[in-house]
Structure formats: C-alpha cells, structure tokens
Amino acid sequence: MLFAHDTEVALRGAAALVNTAATLPTDTDDLQTVEELDAFVSEWEWTGSRTHDEAELESVRALRPRLRQLWTTEPREAVAVVNGLLAEAGALPQLVRHDGWSWHLHATSPEAPLATRMAVEAAMAMVDVIRSDELRRLRICSADDCQDVVVDLSKNRSKRYCDGGCGNRANVAAYRERKASQPA
Ligand SMILES: [Zn+2]
Numbered sequence: 001m002l003f004a005h006d007t008e009v010a011l012r013g014a015a016a017l018v019n020t021a022a023t024l025p026t027d028t029d030d031l032q033t034v035e036e037l038d039a040f041v042s043e044w045e046w047t048g049s050r051t052h053d054e055a056e057l058e059s060v061r062a063l064r065p066r067l068r069q070l071w072t073t074e075p076r077e078a079v080a081v082v083n084g085l086l087a088e089a090g091a092l093p094q095l096v097r098h099d100g101w102s103w104h105l106h107a108t109s110p111e112a113p114l115a116t117r118m119a120v121e122a123a124m125a126m127v128d129v130i131r132s133d134e135l136r137r138l139r140i141c142s143a144d145d146c147q148d149v150v151v152d153l154s155k156n157r158s159k160r161y162c163d164g165g166c167g168n169r170a171n172v173a174a175y176r177e178r179k180a181s182q183p184a
C-alpha cells in the first residue's frame with residue numbers, strides 16, 4: 001500500500017467525483033439531480049449530515065472543477081488549492097473511528113455540509129500525496145477521447161487509463177490493429 005488506507009479511498013473518491021463532470025461535448029454529466037448525488041454518496045459510503053436539496057447538489061457540483069485542478073496544475077498551484085480548501089473549511093484534523101472503519105483522519109465535523117466534507121477529505125489526501133512527492137500519480141486518462149482523471153496507485157506507476165472502461169477499449173483497439181496488420 002502506497003498511502004494510508006483512508007488516503008487511497010479519498011483519492012479514488014475525489015477522482016470519481018471529478019469524473020462525474022462532463023469534460024468533452026460527448027460526455028454526460030452524471031451529477032445533475034439530487035437522486036444522482038444520493039447514489040454517489042451511498043456508493044462512496046459518505047456518512048454525516050445531508051440536506052438532500054438543490055443547494056447541496058450545487059455546492060458539490062461546484063467543487064468538481066476545483067478538485068480537477070489538482071490533476072492538471074503545477075505542484076505549486078496544487079498546494080495553493082489544497083491550502084485554500086483546508087483554510088476555507090477551518091479544517092481541524094482529528095483521529096476518529098466509526099461505521100467499521102478503523103482509525104482515520106477527519107478534519108471536519110459530521111455536521112459540516114457535504115461539499116465541505118468532500119473538499120476537506122480530498123485536500124487531506126492531497127496533503128499526503130504532495131508531502132510524499134507523488135503528485136505525478138494524478139494524471140489524465142491516456143485515451144484520445146477521454147479527459148477523465150486517473151489516480152495511479154500501482155506499484156510500477158503503470159496505470160494510464162481511467163476507470164471508465166478506456167483501458168479495455170484501448171486493449172481491444174490494439175488487438176484489432178495487430179490483427180489487421182497480420183497477413184491473412
Ligand atoms: Zn470517516
């Protein structure tokens with residue numbers, strides 16, 4: 001394991017959140033309704049307070065481009081984003097244990113708004129990544145027709161494609177190309 005368990009979960013969750021946004025004209029936004037937010041929240045096992053309203057949805061949606069910056073900017077700017085997110089939320093790191101998770105960090109209270117908790121959890125994970133000088137593990141999917149973000153937690157830093165199926169599609173395309181170039 002590269003990072004602490006909660007850091008890795010937080011990084012994958014942040015990437016999944018960023019990837020709900022449409023980045024190309026052919027993409028669909030997967031976070032357009034409160035119901036879609038509910039599904040995302042339960043998939044990623046977010047606990048804590050919810051308001052289940054449009055304002056909550058809007059604030060989570062608005063967080064996505066800020067988090068995406070962590071994948072696309074220079075380290076110095078990523079640091080500014082992380083520090084900004086932590087300062088805005090008045091983050092206060094505390095070790096907690098709940099719902100079957102062993103000791104991990106929370107830096108917001110369970111009553112803080114969902115978007116704040118999401119922002120701080122992602123920022124705290126980024127603190128680990130940047131301190132370990134591993135920012136290069138955050139990259140954009142290598143598929144030509146995809147701009148989704150990737151968290152490479154592999155030992156040999158070999159993950160190039162997002163979790164949206166681009167790796168499979170690239171394998172199939174490469175296989176077809178090999179077949180096509182073979183003499184019949
Ligand atoms: Zn927790």
Ligand SMILES: [Zn+2]
Nearest residue numbers: 141146162166
């Ligand atoms: Zn992709």
